Amino acid sequence: MKPRINIITLGAENMERATQFYEQGLGWQKSKASSGDIVFFKLNGIVLALYPAHLLAEDATVPDEPRGFSRITIAYNASSEAEVDALIAKVEKLGATIIKPPQKVFWGGYSSYFKDTEGHLWEVAYSPFTTIDEAGNLVM
Amino acid sequence: MKPRINIITLGAENMERATQFYEQGLGWQKSKASSGDIVFFKLNGIVLALYPAHLLAEDATVPDEPRGFSRITIAYNASSEAEVDALIAKVEKLGATIIKPPQKVFWGGYSSYFKDTEGHLWEVAYSPFTTIDEAGNLVM
Numbered sequence: 001m002k003p004r005i006n007i008i009t010l011g012a013e014n015m016e017r018a019t020q021f022y023e024q025g026l027g028w029q030k031s032k033a034s035s036g037d038i039v040f041f042k043l044n045g046i047v048l049a050l051y052p053a054h055l056l057a058e059d060a061t062v063p064d065e066p067r068g069f070s071r072i073t074i075a076y077n078a079s080s081e082a083e084v085d086a087l088i089a090k091v092e093k094l095g096a097t098i099i100k101p102p103q104k105v106f107w108g109g110y111s112s113y114f115k116d117t118e119g120h121l122w123e124v125a126y127s128p129f130t131t132i133d134e135a136g137n138l139v140m
Numbered sequence: 141m142k143p144r145i146n147i148i149t150l151g152a153e154n155m156e157r158a159t160q161f162y163e164q165g166l167g168w169q170k171s172k173a174s175s176g177d178i179v180f181f182k183l184n185g186i187v188l189a190l191y192p193a194h195l196l197a198e199d200a201t202v203p204d205e206p207r208g209f210s211r212i213t214i215a216y217n218a219s220s221e222a223e224v225d226a227l228i229a230k231v232e233k234l235g236a237t238i239i240k241p242p243q244k245v246f247w248g249g250y251s252s253y254f255k256d257t258e259g260h261l262w263e264v265a266y267s268p269f270t271t272i273d274e275a276g277n278l279v280m
Contacts, residue, residue: 001216001227003168004184004276007263008148011211028143033270033280044144045185045277053211060213060253060261061240068205071151071193072212072260076141087141100201113200120212121200123147130173136144137185140173 005046008074011053011064012118015039017095018050021117025094044136053118067119075123077130077138081110087124088112096122145186148214151193151204152258155179157235158190161257165234184276193258207259215263217270217278221250227264228252236262 012018019039022028031040031047039050057064078084084102092098095117102112102124111125131139152158159179162168171180171187179190197204218224224242232238235257242252242264251265271279 001166001230002276003166003181003188004216005148005186005188005214006217006272006276006278007215008145009213009215009263011209011213026141026143031280040280041143042280045275046145047278047280048143048145053209056211056213057209059245059251060209060263062209062253062261064211065208067209067211068207069151069193069197069200069202070210070212071196071204071207071258072210073149073151073196073200074145075147075149076144077146090141105199111199113202118211121202123149123200132146135185136142136146138146138187140171140180140182140187 007040007047007049009049009051009056010116010118010120011056012050013053014118015050015052017117021094021096022048022050025091070121073113073121073123075125077132078124078126079132081126084110084112084124084126088114091116091122091124147180147187147189149189149191149196150256150258150260151196152190153193154258155190155192157257161234161236162188162190165231210261213253213261213263215265217272218264218266219272221266224250224252224264224266228254231256231262231264 041048096114100113109127181188236254240253249267
Protein backbone atom coordinates (compact mmCIF):
# COMPACT_ATOMS: atom_id res chain seq x y z
CA MET A 1 0.00 0.00 0.00
CA LYS A 2 1.73 3.13 -1.21
CA PRO A 3 1.82 6.29 0.88
CA ARG A 4 -1.11 8.06 -0.71
CA ILE A 5 -4.73 9.12 -0.31
CA ASN A 6 -6.88 9.57 -3.40
CA ILE A 7 -10.25 10.78 -2.17
CA ILE A 8 -11.62 12.29 1.01
CA THR A 9 -15.39 12.04 1.15
CA LEU A 10 -17.43 14.29 3.41
CA GLY A 11 -20.90 13.01 4.16
CA ALA A 12 -23.46 15.80 3.81
CA GLU A 13 -26.77 16.17 5.58
CA ASN A 14 -27.84 18.58 2.83
CA MET A 15 -26.04 18.23 -0.50
CA GLU A 16 -27.35 21.50 -1.91
CA ARG A 17 -26.10 23.46 1.10
CA ALA A 18 -22.74 21.65 1.10
CA THR A 19 -22.21 22.16 -2.62
CA GLN A 20 -23.16 25.82 -2.26
CA PHE A 21 -20.47 26.23 0.42
CA TYR A 22 -17.61 24.67 -1.55
CA GLU A 23 -18.58 25.52 -5.12
CA GLN A 24 -20.26 28.92 -5.11
CA GLY A 25 -18.89 29.94 -1.71
CA LEU A 26 -15.21 29.02 -1.93
CA GLY A 27 -15.25 29.06 -5.72
CA TRP A 28 -13.92 25.52 -6.12
CA GLN A 29 -14.68 24.00 -9.51
CA LYS A 30 -16.85 20.89 -9.68
CA SER A 31 -15.24 18.06 -11.64
CA LYS A 32 -17.05 16.77 -14.71
CA ALA A 33 -16.85 13.37 -13.05
CA SER A 34 -19.57 14.58 -10.64
CA SER A 35 -22.87 12.84 -11.30
CA GLY A 36 -26.09 11.92 -9.60
CA ASP A 37 -25.61 12.00 -5.87
CA ILE A 38 -21.86 12.67 -5.79
CA VAL A 39 -19.90 15.89 -6.27
CA PHE A 40 -16.14 15.85 -6.84
CA PHE A 41 -13.63 18.69 -6.50
CA LYS A 42 -10.13 18.05 -7.82
CA LEU A 43 -7.68 19.59 -5.34
CA ASN A 44 -3.89 19.44 -5.07
CA GLY A 45 -3.61 15.89 -6.33
CA ILE A 46 -6.29 14.47 -4.08
CA VAL A 47 -10.01 14.70 -4.68
CA LEU A 48 -12.61 16.04 -2.24
CA ALA A 49 -16.02 14.40 -2.60
CA LEU A 50 -19.39 15.37 -1.16
CA TYR A 51 -21.93 12.58 -0.81
CA PRO A 52 -25.19 12.28 1.17
CA ALA A 53 -24.26 11.09 4.66
CA HIS A 54 -26.84 8.30 4.75
CA LEU A 55 -25.60 6.94 1.42
CA LEU A 56 -21.98 7.15 2.57
CA ALA A 57 -22.92 5.13 5.65
CA GLU A 58 -24.73 2.65 3.44
CA ASP A 59 -21.73 2.39 1.13
CA ALA A 60 -19.41 1.76 4.07
CA THR A 61 -21.99 -0.62 5.59
CA VAL A 62 -22.02 1.23 8.91
CA PRO A 63 -24.97 2.79 10.77
CA ASP A 64 -25.38 6.55 10.18
CA GLU A 65 -25.45 7.35 13.87
CA PRO A 66 -25.31 10.85 15.32
CA ARG A 67 -21.75 12.07 15.71
CA GLY A 68 -19.70 13.19 18.61
CA PHE A 69 -16.18 14.20 17.62
CA SER A 70 -15.17 12.50 14.37
CA ARG A 71 -11.52 12.47 15.44
CA ILE A 72 -10.55 13.63 11.97
CA THR A 73 -9.58 17.14 11.02
CA ILE A 74 -8.62 18.58 7.65
CA ALA A 75 -6.06 21.36 7.59
CA TYR A 76 -5.53 24.22 5.17
CA ASN A 77 -2.21 26.01 5.50
CA ALA A 78 -2.28 29.73 4.79
CA SER A 79 0.74 31.91 4.01
CA SER A 80 0.38 34.43 6.83
CA GLU A 81 -1.59 35.24 9.96
CA ALA A 82 -3.48 37.88 8.03
CA GLU A 83 -4.53 35.26 5.49
CA VAL A 84 -5.86 33.05 8.28
CA ASP A 85 -7.94 35.98 9.56
CA ALA A 86 -9.25 36.74 6.07
CA LEU A 87 -10.17 33.11 5.32
CA ILE A 88 -11.99 32.70 8.62
CA ALA A 89 -13.92 35.92 8.01
CA LYS A 90 -14.85 34.60 4.58
CA VAL A 91 -16.08 31.15 5.65
CA GLU A 92 -18.09 32.67 8.47
CA LYS A 93 -19.96 34.76 5.91
CA LEU A 94 -20.55 31.56 3.92
CA GLY A 95 -22.34 29.90 6.82
CA ALA A 96 -19.49 28.05 8.53
CA THR A 97 -19.36 28.00 12.34
CA ILE A 98 -16.16 29.38 13.85
CA ILE A 99 -15.16 26.94 16.59
CA LYS A 100 -11.75 28.38 17.55
CA PRO A 101 -11.10 31.97 16.55
CA PRO A 102 -7.66 32.66 15.03
CA GLN A 103 -5.04 32.68 17.75
CA LYS A 104 -1.39 32.01 18.55
CA VAL A 105 -1.05 28.36 19.50
CA PHE A 106 1.36 26.30 21.60
CA TRP A 107 3.39 24.92 18.69
CA GLY A 108 4.39 28.39 17.53
CA GLY A 109 1.84 28.91 14.80
CA TYR A 110 -1.42 30.80 14.36
CA SER A 111 -4.50 28.65 14.04
CA SER A 112 -8.25 28.54 13.83
CA TYR A 113 -10.94 25.88 13.41
CA PHE A 114 -14.30 26.10 11.71
CA LYS A 115 -17.08 23.62 10.99
CA ASP A 116 -18.38 23.59 7.45
CA THR A 117 -22.14 23.64 6.89
CA GLU A 118 -22.26 19.85 7.45
CA GLY A 119 -20.27 19.91 10.69
CA HIS A 120 -16.85 18.84 9.38
CA LEU A 121 -13.86 20.33 11.19
CA TRP A 122 -11.35 22.34 9.16
CA GLU A 123 -8.26 23.93 10.64
CA VAL A 124 -6.90 27.04 8.96
CA ALA A 125 -3.37 27.68 10.15
CA TYR A 126 -0.20 29.60 9.47
CA SER A 127 3.07 27.97 10.43
CA PRO A 128 6.30 29.99 10.45
CA PHE A 129 8.20 26.69 10.16
CA THR A 130 6.91 25.45 6.81
CA THR A 131 6.53 26.79 3.31
CA ILE A 132 4.06 25.85 0.57
CA ASP A 133 5.30 24.82 -2.87
CA GLU A 134 3.88 25.86 -6.24
CA ALA A 135 1.51 22.91 -6.28
CA GLY A 136 0.04 24.12 -2.98
CA ASN A 137 1.66 21.34 -0.93
CA LEU A 138 3.50 21.71 2.36
CA VAL A 139 7.26 21.45 2.20
CA MET A 140 8.25 19.38 5.22
CA MET B 141 -9.27 29.80 -0.27
CA LYS B 142 -7.57 27.71 -2.91
CA PRO B 143 -8.76 24.21 -3.76
CA ARG B 144 -6.38 22.27 -1.58
CA ILE B 145 -5.95 20.24 1.59
CA ASN B 146 -2.57 20.17 3.32
CA ILE B 147 -2.95 17.82 6.26
CA ILE B 148 -5.42 15.16 7.35
CA THR B 149 -5.07 14.39 11.03
CA LEU B 150 -6.35 11.15 12.49
CA GLY B 151 -6.93 11.21 16.23
CA ALA B 152 -5.49 8.08 17.83
CA GLU B 153 -6.61 6.37 21.00
CA ASN B 154 -3.22 4.67 21.16
CA MET B 155 -0.37 6.40 19.32
CA GLU B 156 2.01 3.46 19.52
CA ARG B 157 -0.53 1.12 17.99
CA ALA B 158 -1.49 3.65 15.30
CA THR B 159 2.13 4.38 14.39
CA GLN B 160 2.87 0.65 14.26
CA PHE B 161 0.04 0.21 11.76
CA TYR B 162 1.10 2.95 9.35
CA GLU B 163 4.87 2.94 9.78
CA GLN B 164 5.97 -0.63 10.41
CA GLY B 165 2.78 -2.20 9.03
CA LEU B 166 2.23 -0.34 5.79
CA GLY B 167 5.88 0.70 5.54
CA TRP B 168 5.15 4.43 5.27
CA GLN B 169 8.10 6.61 6.19
CA LYS B 170 7.76 8.97 9.15
CA SER B 171 8.68 12.56 8.30
CA LYS B 172 11.54 14.16 10.19
CA ALA B 173 9.06 16.87 11.10
CA SER B 174 7.46 14.36 13.52
CA SER B 175 8.12 15.30 17.12
CA GLY B 176 6.73 14.85 20.59
CA ASP B 177 3.10 13.81 20.33
CA ILE B 178 2.66 14.13 16.58
CA VAL B 179 3.66 11.81 13.75
CA PHE B 180 3.65 12.98 10.12
CA PHE B 181 3.71 10.92 6.93
CA LYS B 182 4.29 12.79 3.69
CA LEU B 183 1.98 11.28 1.07
CA ASN B 184 1.15 12.31 -2.50
CA GLY B 185 1.39 16.02 -1.84
CA ILE B 186 -0.73 15.99 1.28
CA VAL B 187 0.42 15.00 4.74
CA LEU B 188 -1.19 12.40 6.99
CA ALA B 189 -0.78 13.13 10.71
CA LEU B 190 -1.42 10.96 13.75
CA TYR B 191 -2.12 12.75 17.00
CA PRO B 192 -3.61 11.65 20.33
CA ALA B 193 -7.40 11.95 20.03
CA HIS B 194 -7.84 13.85 23.29
CA LEU B 195 -5.18 16.38 22.27
CA LEU B 196 -6.74 16.79 18.83
CA ALA B 197 -10.08 17.51 20.51
CA GLU B 198 -8.34 19.97 22.83
CA ASP B 199 -6.63 21.65 19.87
CA ALA B 200 -9.93 21.98 18.02
CA THR B 201 -11.62 23.09 21.27
CA VAL B 202 -14.31 20.43 20.99
CA PRO B 203 -15.26 17.69 23.48
CA ASP B 204 -13.68 14.30 22.74
CA GLU B 205 -17.01 12.50 22.84
CA PRO B 206 -17.51 8.90 21.80
CA ARG B 207 -18.05 8.56 18.10
CA GLY B 208 -20.81 7.21 16.02
CA PHE B 209 -20.13 7.46 12.29
CA SER B 210 -17.60 10.21 11.57
CA ARG B 211 -19.17 10.88 8.17
CA ILE B 212 -15.69 11.06 6.67
CA THR B 213 -14.02 8.35 4.65
CA ILE B 214 -10.57 8.24 3.11
CA ALA B 215 -10.15 6.35 -0.14
CA TYR B 216 -7.18 4.55 -1.63
CA ASN B 217 -7.52 3.65 -5.31
CA ALA B 218 -5.86 0.41 -6.35
CA SER B 219 -4.99 -0.60 -9.91
CA SER B 220 -6.97 -3.83 -10.10
CA GLU B 221 -9.49 -5.97 -8.25
CA ALA B 222 -6.68 -8.35 -7.32
CA GLU B 223 -4.77 -5.47 -5.73
CA VAL B 224 -7.84 -4.57 -3.65
CA ASP B 225 -8.01 -8.18 -2.43
CA ALA B 226 -4.28 -8.22 -1.62
CA LEU B 227 -4.37 -4.90 0.26
CA ILE B 228 -7.36 -5.94 2.34
CA ALA B 229 -5.67 -9.23 3.22
CA LYS B 230 -2.60 -7.26 4.26
CA VAL B 231 -4.32 -4.69 6.50
CA GLU B 232 -6.35 -7.44 8.16
CA LYS B 233 -3.08 -9.10 9.19
CA LEU B 234 -1.94 -5.73 10.53
CA GLY B 235 -4.87 -5.49 12.92
CA ALA B 236 -7.39 -3.56 10.83
CA THR B 237 -11.07 -4.58 10.98
CA ILE B 238 -12.61 -5.45 7.63
CA ILE B 239 -16.00 -3.74 7.56
CA LYS B 240 -17.04 -4.45 3.96
CA PRO B 241 -15.25 -7.31 2.22
CA PRO B 242 -14.12 -6.62 -1.36
CA GLN B 243 -17.10 -6.76 -3.70
CA LYS B 244 -18.55 -5.42 -6.93
CA VAL B 245 -20.45 -2.24 -6.14
CA PHE B 246 -23.32 -0.35 -7.72
CA TRP B 247 -21.21 2.31 -9.45
CA GLY B 248 -19.35 -0.28 -11.50
CA GLY B 249 -16.22 -0.64 -9.37
CA TYR B 250 -14.86 -3.10 -6.84
CA SER B 251 -14.67 -1.82 -3.30
CA SER B 252 -13.96 -2.64 0.30
CA TYR B 253 -13.86 -0.76 3.61
CA PHE B 254 -11.69 -1.33 6.64
CA LYS B 255 -11.25 0.46 9.95
CA ASP B 256 -7.68 1.16 11.00
CA THR B 257 -6.59 0.31 14.54
CA GLU B 258 -8.09 3.61 15.77
CA GLY B 259 -11.45 3.14 14.06
CA HIS B 260 -10.96 5.38 11.01
CA LEU B 261 -12.74 4.25 7.85
CA TRP B 262 -10.64 3.64 4.75
CA GLU B 263 -12.09 2.54 1.42
CA VAL B 264 -9.87 0.50 -0.88
CA ALA B 265 -11.36 0.47 -4.36
CA TYR B 266 -10.67 -0.28 -7.98
CA SER B 267 -12.49 1.80 -10.56
CA PRO B 268 -12.43 0.76 -14.23
CA PHE B 269 -13.28 4.38 -15.11
CA THR B 270 -10.23 6.15 -13.76
CA THR B 271 -6.48 5.85 -14.00
CA ILE B 272 -3.75 6.86 -11.58
CA ASP B 273 -0.90 9.10 -12.69
CA GLU B 274 2.79 8.74 -11.86
CA ALA B 275 2.41 10.85 -8.73
CA GLY B 276 -0.22 8.42 -7.46
CA ASN B 277 -3.11 10.81 -8.07
CA LEU B 278 -6.43 10.00 -9.72
CA VAL B 279 -6.91 11.27 -13.24
CA MET B 280 -10.47 12.54 -13.38
